[in-house]
Amino acid sequence: MEIALKDGGLGLPRRVLFCVFAVSGVCALLYQLVWQRALLLIYGSNIESVTMVVSAFMLGLGLGSLIGGTISKKSGMPLLFLFGCVEILIGLYGAVSLALFSKVGEMTGDLSPLITGVLCFGLVLLPTLLMGSTLPLLVAHYVNSSKSVGYSVSMLYFVNTLGAGIGAFLAAFFVLGWLGLSQSILLAVVLNIIAGITILYCWKKGGRDVK
Amino acid sequence: MSSSGRFVLALFLVTLTGFISLSYEILWVRLYSFVSASRAWAFGVLLGSYLIGLALGSLWSLRFQGDGSEGRGQQELRALAGFVGMANGFGFLVVPVVSWMVVWIHFGWTFPIVVVAAALLGAALPLICHYAIPPDEKAGARLSYLYLGNILGAGAGSLLTGFVLMDRFTIAQISVILVVLGFLLVFGLDYFSGKRGRLLAVRAGGVVIASALALVASGPLFDGLYERLQYKEDYDHQKRFTMVVESRFGVITVDDDEKIFGGGIFDGVLTTDLSPGSWTIRPYFISAVHSDPKEVLVIGLSGGTWTQILASHPQVDSVTAVEINAAYSERIIPKVASSKSILKNPKVEIIIDDGRRWLRRNPERKFDAVVINCTYHWREHATNLLSKEFMEQIRDHLKPGGIYLFNATGSERAAKTATEVFPDTVTVLNNVLSSNRLLTFDRERWRRVLSDYRIDGQLVFEPDESGQIDDIVSMIDTRGDREIDISRRILSRDQILEDTKDLEIITDDNLGHEFESR
Numbered sequence: 001m002e003i004a005l006k007d008g009g010l011g012l013p014r015r016v017l018f019c020v021f022a023v024s025g026v027c028a029l030l031y032q033l034v035w036q037r038a039l040l041l042i043y044g045s046n047i048e049s050v051t052m053v054v055s056a057f058m059l060g061l062g063l064g065s066l067i068g069g070t071i072s073k074k075s076g077m078p079l080l081f082l083f084g085c086v087e088i089l090i091g092l093y094g095a096v097s098l099a100l101f102s103k104v105g106e107m108t109g110d111l112s113p114l115i116t117g118v119l120c121f122g123l124v125l126l127p128t129l130l131m132g133s134t135l136p137l138l139v140a141h142y143v144n145s146s147k148s149v150g151y152s153v154s155m156l157y158f159v160n161t162l163g164a165g166i167g168a169f170l171a172a173f174f175v176l177g178w179l180g181l182s183q184s185i186l187l188a189v190v191l192n193i194i195a196g197i198t199i200l201y202c203w204k205k206g207g208r209d210v211k
Numbered sequence: 212m213s214s215s216g217r218f219v220l221a222l223f224l225v226t227l228t229g230f231i232s233l234s235y236e237i238l239w240v241r242l243y244s245f246v247s248a249s250r251a252w253a254f255g256v257l258l259g260s261y262l263i264g265l266a267l268g269s270l271w272s273l274r275f276q277g278d279g280s281e282g283r284g285q286q287e288l289r290a291l292a293g294f295v296g297m298a299n300g301f302g303f304l305v306v307p308v309v310s311w312m313v314v315w316i317h318f319g320w321t322f323p324i325v326v327v328a329a330a331l332l333g334a335a336l337p338l339i340c341h342y343a344i345p346p347d348e349k350a351g352a353r354l355s356y357l358y359l360g361n362i363l364g365a366g367a368g369s370l371l372t373g374f375v376l377m378d379r380f381t382i383a384q385i386s387v388i389l390v391v392l393g394f395l396l397v398f399g400l401d402y403f404s405g406k407r408g409r410l411l412a413v414r415a416g417g418v419v420i421a422s423a424l425a426l427v428a429s430g431p432l433f434d435g436l437y438e439r440l441q442y443k444e445d446y447d448h449q450k451r452f453t454m455v456v457e458s459r460f461g462v463i464t465v466d467d468d469e470k471i472f473g474g475g476i477f478d479g480v481l482t483t484d485l486s487p488g489s490w491t492i493r494p495y496f497i498s499a500v501h502s503d504p505k506e507v508l509v510i511g512l513s514g515g516t517w518t519q520i521l522a523s524h525p526q527v528d529s530v531t532a533v534e535i536n537a538a539y540s541e542r543i544i545p546k547v548a549s550s551k552s553i554l555k556n557p558k559v560e561i562i563i564d565d566g567r568r569w570l571r572r573n574p575e576r577k578f579d580a581v582v583i584n585c586t587y588h589w590r591e592h593a594t595n596l597l598s599k600e601f602m603e604q605i606r607d608h609l610k611p612g613g614i615y616l617f618n619a620t621g622s623e624r625a626a627k628t629a630t631e632v633f634p635d636t637v638t639v640l641n642n643v644l645s646s647n648r649l650l651t652f653d654r655e656r657w658r659r660v661l662s663d664y665r666i667d668g669q670l671v672f673e674p675d676e677s678g679q680i681d682d683i684v685s686m687i688d689t690r691g692d693r694e695i696d697i698s699r700r701i702l703s704r705d706q707i708l709e710d711t712k713d714l715e716i717i718t719d720d721n722l723g724h725e726f727e728s729r
Contacts, residue, residue: 044567046564053440055366062362066356073351073352074320075346075348102442122690129493129538136352139351143346143350148276149340149354153269153341153354154276154341157269161333162263164266166259168255168256168258168262171255177252177725180722181719
C-alpha cells in the first residue's frame with residue numbers, strides 16, 4: 001500500500017510502469033517481425049499471404065482491445081495483476097510459438113489461400129488478443145490516478161509505441177542479424193517474463209489494494 | 212453535441228485517421244523498399260521511424276488537450292484539424308522530397324522526415340480519445356472501442372491501399388487520393404469544431420484550393436520519381452525508363468539498355484544473345500553437365516529471358532516457370548521482343564505462386580534441371596531461396612542425375628550451403644551448380660547443343676560462327692583456374708570448401724546475408 005499511496009493510487013512507481021510497457025512494446029515488435037517471417041516461410045511470401053498475416057495481426061489486436069476494455073469495466077478487477085499475467089502469458093506463447101507454427105505448417109501448408117488466412121489468424125490470435133488487451137487495461141488503471149483520459153492515453157501510447165519503435169531499430173541493426181529467428185524470439189520471451197514478474201511483484205508488494 | 216454523438220464522431224475519426232495513417236505507411240514502405248533495393252534493415256528502420264513518430268505525436272498532443280472546462284472538445288477538434296491538415300500536406304510530400312534528397316545524400320539520412328510526418332499523424336488518436344472519453348470507470352472500455360476502430364481503419368488501409376489501390380493507381384495518384392481525403396477530413400473537423408458561416412466557407416475554399424494544388428503539383432513533383440530513387444547520385448534529369456510498372460507486387464522498371472530492374476535493383480538483361488565472355492552463358496551451361504534435360508523448372512520468371520533460353524533448348528520438352536509477381540508475365544514480358552513468345556509456347560507453363568509453397572504442394576513433380584536466377588543475396592527474403600532448407604526441397608524435386616543451377620550472386624555462404632545438401636557442387640561464374648550425382652563435364656555435347664540452338668526460329672550461332680562456340684565451350688578446360696576472368700571461371704567443390712572453411716551456411720533461422728549489410 002506504501003507504493004500505492006506514494007504514486008497517487010497507481011500501485012507502482014510510474015517510471016516502472018512506463019518502462020515495463022515500453023519493454024512490452026519492444027517484445028511485441030520482435031514477435032511481429034519474427035512471426036510474420038515464420039508464417040510467410042510456411043504459407044508463401046506472396047502479397048496475398050503478407051496481407052493475410054498483417055490483417056490477422058491487426059484483427060487480433062483489435063479484438064484484444066475489446067476484451068481488455070470489457071474486463072476493465074468490471075469494478076474491483078485487479079488490472080495491474082491482469083496486466084502482469086498477460087505479459088507472462090505472451091511470453092509463454094512466444095516460447096512455443098515457432099515450434100507450433102512449424103508443426104501446423106507441416107500439416108496444413110498445401111491448403112487454399114482462404115484456409116491459410118484463417119490458420120494464420122488462428123496462430124496469432126491468442127498472443128495478439130493478449131497484446132491488444134494491455135492498452136485498455138492500463139488506461140483504465142492509469143485514469144484512476146491521472147484523472148485524465150487524454151494524458152493517460154498519450155503517455156501509455158507514447159511509451160508502448162516508443163518501445164515498439166526501439167524494438168524495430170534493435171531488430172534491424174542487431175537482434176535479427178546476430179540472433180536469427182529462434183534466438184530473437186527467446187530474447188522477447190525472457191523480456192516478457194521479466195516484465196510480467198516485475199508487475200506482479202509490484203502488485204503483490206503494494207498495489208493489490210488498488211484496482 | 213451530446214456525449215454519445217461525440218463518441219460516434221470519435222469512432223468515425225479514429226477509423227478514418229487510422230486508414231490514412233496506414234495508407235501513408237504503405238506508400239513509405241514502397242518508397243524505402245525501392246530506394247534501398249529491399250535491404251532487410253531498411254524496413255526495420257522505416258517501421259521504427261514510423262512508430263517513434265507516432266509515439267512522439269502522442270506525447271506532443273498533450274499540449275493541445277483541453278482541460279475539460281467550457282467548450283470541452285472544441286479545442287481538441289481544432290488541434291486535430293491542424294494536425295490532420297499538416298500531416299496530410301507533409302505526408303503527401305514525403306515521397307517526392309525523399310526522391311530528390313537521395314540524389315544528394317544517402318537515403319538513411321531521410322528517415323527523420325518519416326518521423327516528423329508520423330508524429331503529425333500520431334497525435335490524432337490521443338486527441339480524439341481526450342475529446343470523446345470522460346475520465347470515469349468506463350474509460351478503458353470506451354478506449355477499447357476507439358482503439359478497435361483505429362485498428363480496423365488501419366486494416367482497411369492495408370487491404371484497400373496495399374491490395375486494391377496499389378494495383379490500379381500509381382504512387383502519385385494514390386498520394387493525391389490520400390491528401391484530398393485528408394483535406395476533406397480537415398473540413399469536417401472544422402465544421403464539428405463549431406466553425407460556421409464565412410469562416411467555414413473560407414476553410415472550404417482553402418480545402419478546394421489545396422486539393423487542386425496537390426493535383427496539379429503531383430505531375431512535376433512525381434515526374435522522374437523512380438529514376439531518382441534508383442539512380443540516386445547518378446540521376447540524369449533527361450534520362451527516363453522505357454517502362455515503369457507499378458502493381459501491388461512492387462515496381463518493375465526497364466531502361467533503354469534493355470536492363471530490367473525489380474524493386475530498384477538489377478534483375479537481368481532482356482536479351483538471349485550469346486557471345487564469348489557474355490554472362491548470358493549461365494542458362495546455356497546446363498548442357499555442359501546434363502546429357503538430356505527434358506523437364507526443367509524455373510523459379511523466378513522476371514523478364515523471361517532465361518525461360519526463353521531454356522525453353523528453346525533443343526532437348527527440352529517442358530519448362531515449368533513459377534513466378535511470385537504476376538506483373539512480369541502480364542505487363543512486362545508481352546512487351547519484351549526477346550522473350551514474349553514464351554507466353555504462347557506450348558512447352559512453357561507459367562504459374563503464379565511462391566516457389567517454396569509450389570514445391571511443397573507438388574511433391575510428385577521431378578525435374579532434370581531446376582534453374583533459379585535469384586536476386587541479390589543481401590536482399591530481404593533472399594534467404595528463402597538460399598537456405599539449406601530450400602535446397603533440400605529442390606534436391607527432393609530432382610530426378611536421378613538432375614542438376615540445380617542458381618544465381619548465388621557471388622555468395623560464398625550459399626555455395627558452401629549447397630555443398631552440404633548435394634553430393635557435388637561447383638561454381639560457374641557467380642552461380643552455383645549442384646547435382647545429386649557427381650557432375651561430369653562434356654565439351655563436345657555442349658558444343659553440339661549450342662550449334663543446334665534456335666530461339667524463335669533463329670540460330671543462336673550461324674554456321675560461320677563456330678569459332679565463337681569453340682571459344683565458349685573451352686571454358687570447361689580451364690575449370691579450377693582461380694586466376695581466369697570470372698566470366699569463364701569454374702571452381703570445384705574442394706575449392707569452394709577451401710575458400711569457405713570459416714563461413715557459416717545459410718539457414719532459414721539465421722537469415723543468411725540479409726542483415727549483414729547493415
